[in-house]
Amino acid sequence: MKFINCLLVVALLIFNQLVNSETTRSEVLSKINETGKARIVVALKIPDADSRNLEDLNSKVNTSQGLLLNKLNDNEYQVMHQFKSVPSMALTIYSKD
DSSP, rough: HHHHHHHHHIIIITTTOOSSSHHHHHHHHHHHHHHSSSEEEOOOOOOOOOOOOHHHEEEHHHHHHHHHHTOOOOOGEEEEEOOSSSSSSEEEEEOOO
């Protein structure tokens, strides 16, 4: 469970997910306790991104996604989808138990 809490802190606090983090954290933990995994969408806040400049936006989205993934252990998540221009990514996270 320590990993899951760390992942959620990273996903919800460092990257400023745009939902109620306490509710989401509780729901994700319940799902992991029931099934051993949970699918999540992490919304990333991209600082100073110019949505009119698609190349700049794509670069900043890619960088932010990479920063998140570099903080995680490879065997504890699976990338379901990395969006190119949308500051989000879909992951399946797994319980270590």
